[in-house]
Amino acid sequence: MTKHVTGTRKEWxxxxxxxxxxxxxxxxRGDELARQRQELPWVRVDKEYRFETDEGSASLADLFxxxxxxxxxxxxxxxxxTAGCATCSTIADGFNGSVIHLANHDVTLGAISRAPxxxxxAYKRRMGWTFPWAxxxxxxxxxxxxxxxxxxxxxxxxxxxNYQREKAWTQLGIGDTITKQGEDPVAENAAxxxxxxxxxxxxxxxxxxxxxxxxxxxxxxxxxxxxLDVLWGMYQWxxxxxxxxNETGMWWRRHDEYSKR
Numbered sequence: 004m005t006k007h008v009t010g011t012r013k014e015w016x017x018x019x020x021x022x023x024x025x026x027x028x029x030x031x032r033g034d035e036l037a038r039q040r041q042e043l044p045w046v047r048v049d050k051e052y053r054f055e056t057d058e059g060s061a062s063l064a065d066l067f068x069x070x071x072x073x074x075x076x077x078x079x080x081x082x083x084x085t086a087g088c089a090t091c092s093t094i095a096d097g098f099n100g101s102v103i104h105l106a107n108h109d110v111t112l113g114a115i116s117r118a119p120x121x122x123x124x125a126y127k128r129r130m131g132w133t134f135p136w137a138x139x140x141x142x143x144x145x146x147x148x149x150x151x152x153x154x155x156x157x158x159x160x161x162x163x164x165n166y167q168r169e170k171a172w173t174q175l176g177i178g179d180t181i182t183k184q185g186e187d188p189v190a191e192n193a194a195x196x197x198x199x200x201x202x203x204x205x206x207x208x209x210x211x212x213x214x215x216x217x218x219x220x221x222x223x224x225x226x227x228x229x230x231l232d233v234l235w236g237m238y239q240w241x242x243x244x245x246x247x248x249n250e251t252g253m254w255w256r257r258h259d260e261y262s263k264r
Contacts (some may be wrong), residue, residue, distance in 0.1 A: 082140060107135070
């Protein structure tokens with residue numbers, strides 16, 4: 004017998020209608036937040052960045068691919084990683100289907116990582132992805148947008164991520180607030196990238212939005228940490244499943260690794 008609350012169809016319908024009111028309120032609040040995002044002041048990006056792409060060396064403006072808007076996922080794939088972050092991979096699995104629709108709405112969607120281009124290309128082939136993925140290896144882009152950090156920043160507490168400063172990392176270079184002293188799933192995720200926790204967490208996930216007008220690039224928006232939850236396509240489904248996300252440890256894997264568990 005289930006331990007979950009049960010009831011009649013009439014009781015379910017009454018509860019569902021009450022929930023619908025709350026869902027509609029959340030939807031309207033989401034619409035308002037979207038409007039507020041779009042009203043943020045734009046910041047001109049004057050620094051010159053060069054990226055390596057499948058088409059060759061490119062500027063930030065080149066990544067727009069002739070469109071006026073650019074959405075970048077800051078994918079965790081550091082130079083020392085042997086494979087991309089498994090968590091980022093679950094998010095990126097949803098990109099291929101979105102790219103064509105966004106492109107026809109004047110928006111280019113792509114990813115940027117610090118790993119050399121050859122590593123990104125090999126992993127992209129493995130995952131079966133076709134969305135644009137540029138390497139920022141050798142430039143300051145990831146550091147300037149607060150999603151890559153140095154060992155020195157870890158030791159000295161000079162990391163600002165998700166709009167707040169982190170304390171110095173003392174135990175193996177790991178901060179309690181981020182990793183809970185290396186406990187899963189961070190440690191497991193690190194191992195899946197072929198690194199230790201300190202090296203793994205020198206890269207962070209995020210997304211940034213840019214606009215291009217009259218040849219000038221502007222930074223419009225960035226989100227990090229749980230601000231990325233809405234990008235996990237599977238989370239939106241799980242939030243509607245009977246048991247919800249039902250998370251225990253690192254239950255997700257790269258899509259080609261589930262049979263290996």
